[in-house]
Amino acid sequence: MSTPAISVVMGVFNEAAVLAPTLDSILAQTERDFELIVVNDGSTDPRVGEILAEYARRDARLRVLTQANAGLTRALIAGCAAARGTYIARMDAGDVMTPDRLARQKAVLAAHPEVVLVTCWTEFCGPAWEPLFVERGTQSSATAGDWIAQATTTAAEGYLVNGPSSHPSVMFRTAAYRAAGGYRWQFYYGQDGDLWVRLADHGAFAGIAAVLCRSRIFPDGISMRQGKKQRRLHDCLFGTIQARRSGASEEPYLQAAAQIRPQPSGSQTTTSRRKAAGWYFIGETLRRNGDPRAVTYLREACCRQPWQVKHWLRLWQSVRLANRPLPAGERHG
Structure with missing residues (x-):
């Protein structure tokens, strides 16, 4: 089996209604040298397994991994561990990428060995793909074009400067991902921010000034439900950053992050x-x-x-x- 240039990694849990458009957008890429790894995170909806099986039957580039339900972070850890590509691209169920996304991001990484991660603009849309806003990332200064810069964190709050526009907008070097320690299971939420600040220690970030990823926001989406948890996770993340800077142990902050887990939906x-x-x-x-x-x-x-x-x-x-x-x-x- 040949080694693909890119491994696209995504997790899915009971998202049958939005899964097919995501798979279609990935498999229709102009860049053909990739594998698609989808981790079925213990979906209780049998349609998820049926859809994945049908797509895998039609396209050998799709590899399906199955695990007991453990959340997105654990799914990404499993998917990235199985990745054989030189680069790993992220995607989420329900989102879509433009046909040239993989080709354009791969070209940036191939041309700039100092770059370990490349992002693009993300257009956030409503449930029926109504355009809401375009997120361009967290550049330190306004720019109208593509950019390459060192990602840094602010000293006072630990916010990432020159960071990605969204989690599913990125492609990063597999070797850098593993050298940085990969996704950490303690971060059930906010696993992307934790990874970005550690990847930044291994090289520069780059951005493509174009919408190559479209992501939908639903009324009951994670950003709506888990806002307070994400703020607590920011405190844990900032603690790990400060610990690394001072040479102290990150363990207290990782333990605190590990306590932030889904709770019953409430009344x-x-x-x-x-x-x-x-x-x-x-x-x-x-x-x-x-x-x-x-x-x-x-x-x-x-x-x-x-x-x-x-x-x-x-x-x-x-x-x-x-x-x-x-x-x-x-x-x-």
Whole structure:
């Protein structure tokens, strides 16, 4: 079996409804020299296994690994351990990449041996692929083009400068990933940020000034549900950074991170409040973009939290957009 240039790694758990578009976008890449490793993280929905089996039957580049449910981090650890490519590219179920993403990121790494990770712009979209905003990364200065820089962390807060636009936007060198210690199981959430700061010790980061990755945000998505946990994880991550700088042990901070795990969803009221915040965020972002589809999301936010005056105000403002055409250059998923 020949060694591929790239290993695309992703984990999936009960995401059957959004899995096929992701697989299609990967397997349709203009760059053909890659393997796709999908770790089925103990999905209870049998359709996930069926979809993966069908795609693997049709395309030998797809390798399916199966594990008991242990979360995304453990799935990525398993997938990256199995990776045979010179480079590892990340992807998440539900997201899509443009046909030239792998080719363009591979070209940057091949041309610049000092670079260990390359990112691109990420377009974040609503559930029906409504454009919300484009994340360009955390460059230290505004730039209109591609860039190469040393990623650093701020001394006061530990925030990454010159970092990726999103987790599924990156491709990195497999050798650098393993030298840095890879993903760490203690970070059930925020595993990407922990890896980036350690990869930065092994070389420069690069960015392609183009949207090569499109990622969807759902009202009950992880960024909505786990915000408080992610803030606690930032404190743990900052602690590991300071420990490495001073030559102290990271263990206390890793132990603290290991305690941050999923909790029961809580009361129905709490769950409804969280989902309402997600519906409002998507609707308000669309409203600010002048997109009349904001009405759908803001109406749902009002139904879930009818006492929120702000929700009703934004809904009234968005109704005024309802008869307007879609924004120029609109794309549909």
